[in-house]
Each structure stands twice: as structure tokens, then as C-alpha cells.
Amino acid sequence: MTPIKTPKKLIEVALPLDAINVAAAREKSIRHGHPSTLHLWWARRPLAAARAVIFAQMVNDPGYERHLGRGVNKEKAAAERERLFKIIEDLVLWENTNNEEVLERARAEIWKSWRETCALNKHHPQASELFDPETLPGFHDPFAGGGALPLEAQRLGLESYASDLNPVAVTINKAMIEIPPKFAGRAPVFGSAGVSPAKNWFSRGYLPHLDHPGLIQFITFRLADAIPHDVLKRLIEEEADDLERSRSLEKLLDHGYGECQLADPANAEIVQSALLHFNEQRYRLLAWVIMPNHVHVLIETLKGHGLSEIVHSWKSFTAKEINRRLGRTGEFWQREYFDRYIRDERHLNATVHYIEQNPVKAGLVRRAEEWRYLGVYWYRESAGETPALPGLEDWSGARGLAEDVRRYGAWMRDQAPSWATA
Numbered sequence: 534m535t536p537i538k539t540p541k542k543l544i545e546v547a548l549p550l551d552a553i554n555v556a557a558a559r560e561k562s563i564r565h566g567h568p569s570t571l572h573l574w575w576a577r578r579p580l581a582a583a584r585a586v587i588f589a590q591m592v593n594d595p596g597y598e599r600h601l602g603r604g605v606n607k608e609k610a611a612a613e614r615e616r617l618f619k620i621i622e623d624l625v626l627w628e629n630t631n632n633e634e635v636l637e638r639a640r641a642e643i644w645k646s647w648r649e650t651c652a653l654n655k656h657h658p659q660a661s662e663l664f665d666p667e668t669l670p671g672f673h674d675p676f677a678g679g680g681a682l683p684l685e686a687q688r689l690g691l692e693s694y695a696s697d698l699n700p701v702a703v704t705i706n707k708a709m710i711e712i713p714p715k716f717a718g719r720a721p722v723f724g725s726a727g728v729s730p731a732k733n734w735f736s737r738g739y740l741p742h743l744d745h746p747g748l749i750q751f752i753t754f755r756l757a758d759a760i761p762h763d764v765l766k767r768l769i770e771e772e773a774d775d776l777e778r779s780r781s782l783e784k785l786l787d788h789g790y791g792e793c794q795l796a797d798p799a800n801a802e803i804v805q806s807a808l809l810h811f812n813e814q815r816y817r818l819l820a821w822v823i824m825p826n827h828v829h830v831l832i833e834t835l836k837g838h839g840l841s842e843i844v845h846s847w848k849s850f851t852a853k854e855i856n857r858r859l860g861r862t863g864e865f866w867q868r869e870y871f872d873r874y875i876r877d878e879r880h881l882n883a884t885v886h887y888i889e890q891n892p893v894k895a896g897l898v899r900r901a902e903e904w905r906y907l908g909v910y911w912y913r914e915s916a917g918e919t920p921a922l923p924g925l926e927d928w929s930g931a932r933g934l935a936e937d938v939r940r941y942g943a944w945m946r947d948q949a950p951s952w953a954t955a
């Protein structure tokens with residue numbers, strides 16, 4: 534059998550690990566446009582890491598290899614590696630996910646290495662089949678899971694094949710790798726569909742931790758006229774139970790009483806900018822929604838900045854700005870605000886869900902993503918590996934998967950009537 538000449542790959546020699554690690558960690562908190570929003574999958578690899586390792590596995594190391602008679606001397610190889618590192622450092626940035634210039638540079642390197650490999654093996658008896666310089670090798674992932682690897686291989690110009698024993702993973706891969714390329718470049722069915730109404734549905738790079746010394750706080754504040762004073766007074770007098778009272782208040786708020794000044798995008802923009810302004814300095818913003826007459830915010834408080842100071846600064850700044858804009862004076866926000874600290878992860882999940890779904894529940898949009906003044910920076914961390922199929926009663930991963938499938942099924946069932954009438 535004729536041996537195959539295999540140049541050493543970059544990944545076998547060196548990688549810019551710091552850049553890859555930073556990008557991979559940052560990605561965990563990115564929601565808008567990330568495949569994890571399609572469906573959460575345990576053990577999904579970060580796209581940045583997947584992209585970097587596939588590139589480094591496809592690209593030949595520049596170092597000299599005497600037995601193959603290829604490569605360059607030590608100094609030149611070091612300089613060349615620096616150049617390749619720069620490509621990886623650009624490649625792993627989330628902002629460059631669809632940057633064709635960066636991707637093209639990476640694809641060109643992959644082709645160059647492949648052609649070098651083909652040239653080395655041109656006398657191989659099966660060269661025409663195995664070492665065609667015009668056809669890159671296919672990428673096969675038989676354990677594709679959430680599909681990070683085949684997706685990134687496809688992005689780097691390789692033909693991708695994905696499979697998995699688990700039908701959920703297969704569905705994810707079909708939806709992500711097989712179907713989209715068939716429709717790539719086609720005009721949207723609805724003329725306006727290319728314009729995302731949810732520009733602010735994005736995330737910034739940090740990982741919130743439940744064990745942070747600061748508490749996580751759910752805060753609600755409302756416009757001065759959001760709840761008529763007599764109704765509010767009656768509620769406070771009649772409803773002894775704190776929780777029941779706040780539920781009744783929520784319901785009232787969603788009716789949209791008053792002038793609903795925050796339905797005006799310019800006013801909502803002012804509030805949203807204020808929430809973002811001191812993010813990471815005075816608090817960490819986890820989620821927020823600006824409704825027509827009230828605002829919900831979920832933050833992690835940081836040392837040295839009390840909750841009332843934070844809320845006061847949001848309210849006073851935005852009241853002044855909006856009043857100035859509207860050419861009026863007087864009370865803009867209702868004086869009191871509601872706050873509740875988050876007890877545990879379940880409570881956190883429920884609160885983020887509540888925030889996300891508030892515009893839907895209030896009948897303002899059909900899907901949360903359609904509401905412009907809504908953001909979730911918080912990432913639902915999922916841990917552990919999953920077995921191929923659910924069903925092992927004593928294994929928490931399997932139970933998680935089964936629950937996920939059930940929830941997804943229930944969601945589809947609930948949504949189906951609206952699709953039928955759409």
C-alpha cells in the first residue's frame with residue numbers, strides 16, 4: 534500500500550489559545566443570531582472554538598519537514614505561524630461570524646494547504662479520487678449534537694455531513710445545516726422580513742454567576758398614570774398578600790392604562806439607553822423589557838451601588854430627558870417601584886421568561902423577538918453530557934432531555950393554531 538504523505542497540521546504545533554478561549558467564553562452570553570436559540574443542546578461546543586480547530590486541522594504547519602521535503606526554516610515558520618494566528622484571532626470573533634473578508638482569508642489558507650497535500654500525493658495510485666486539488670475533503674461528524682462543528686466546517690467552505698443517534702440532534706442539524714443552504718440568497722417571502730424588528734435583542738460578553746456577592750434583583754417601575762391612584766389605593770388596602778398584590782398590579786399594568794408614553798419609540802429608546810449606560814459599572818444587566826407604561830429590569834447588583842440609588846438614577850435621568858423632549862414638566866414615573874430579589878435558579882428562569890414573554894402576554898406581539906425594547910443578556914447555562922437517547926430514570930441529563938422534548942412539543946402545540954391562521 535502506498536503511504537499517504539501527511540504534512541503536520543497547525544493544530545499539532547501551536548494555537549492562539551487565549552484568543553480562542555476569550556471568544557468562546559464571550560459567546561456563552563450571546564443570544565441573538567446564535568444557533569443555541571434554535572434549541573439548547575447539552576455539550577454544544579462554542580462556535581469560536583469549533584471554527585478555530587477546524588481551520589487549524591485543515592491548515593498545514595509551515596515548519597520544515599525533512600522527510601516530506603516541505604516547509605520553511607524555523608524563523609520563517611515562526612513568522613508564518615504568526616500570520617496564521619492572526620487569521621484565527623479574527624476568525625473567532627463573534628462580530629466576524631459573517632465577515633466574508635475574514636472568512637475568505639481562512640478559506641484561501643485551507644485551499645492552499647489542501648493543494649500542497651494533493652501535490653505531495655500526486656503519485657498516489659488513488660490520487661485522482663483522494664487528492665483532487667479542485668475538491669476539498671468532506672467534513673463528517675457522526676456525533677454532531679448541537680451541530681457546532683458541521684456548521685463551522687460549512688462556513689469554512691467544506692461540504693458538511695452531520696448525524697447523531699438522537700433524533701433531537703438530527704432535527705437541529707437539519708434545521709441548521711441542511712435546510713438553510715437550500716434557501717440561501719433567496720428573497721424573503723414577505724418583503725419586510727429581511728429587516729429585523731428586534732435590533733436590540735442581543736447580548737454582551739460576560740457570564741453572570743449565581744454565586745456573585747451581589748444579589749440578583751427584579752425591578753418594576755411604572756409611569757405616573759399607569760395605575761389610577763384610587764385603584765392602587767384600594768389594592769394596597771384590600772390585598773394583604775404581597776405576592777397577590779403584585780400579581781394584580783402586573784395584570785393591571787398589562788392593560789395599558791394611561792398615556793403609555795413608552796409606546797413612543799423615542800421615549801423607549803431613552804429608557805433603554807439609560808439601562809445600558811451603567812451596565813457593568815454599577816450593576817450587571819441580565820434582562821429588561823420596556824412596556825408601554827412600565828419597565829421590568831433584572832440586574833445583578835455590584836459592590837458599592839445600592840438598588841435605590843440605581844433605580845433613582847434611571848428614573849430621574851429618563852424623566853428629565855423625556856419631559857424635555859415632550860416639552861412638559863411634572864411627575865413622569867410613579868414614585869414607588871417594586872423590587873424582589875431572586876431566590877434560586879428556578880426563580881431566575883421564571884423571571885427571565887416572564888420578562889421575555891411580557892409583550893406577548895399583553896397581546897402586543899406574537900413572538901417575544903418582535904418586541905424591540907427587550908433584551909436578555911443572561912444565558913441559560915446547561916451542563917453535562919447527554920446520553921444518546923432519553924429514558925434513564927436515574928440520570929439527570931436524560932431527564933433534562935426528555936423534559937426539553939416535552940416542553941418543545943407543548944410549545945409547538947400551543948403555537949400551531951396561530952400558524953394556521955397566519
Ligand SMILES: C[S@@+](CC[C@H](N)C(=O)[O-])C[C@H]1O[C@@H](n2cnc3c(N)ncnc32)[C@H](O)[C@@H]1O
Pocket residue numbers: 574575576577578579675676677678679680681682696697698699702918919920921922
Ligand atoms: C458531546 S455531544 C456532541 C456535541 C457537539 N459537538 C456540539 O457541538 O454540540 C455527543 C453526541 O454524540 C451522540 N451520540 C452518543 N452516542 C452515539 C452513537 N452511538 N451514535 C451516534 N451518536 C451518538 C449524542 O447524542 C450527542 O449528541
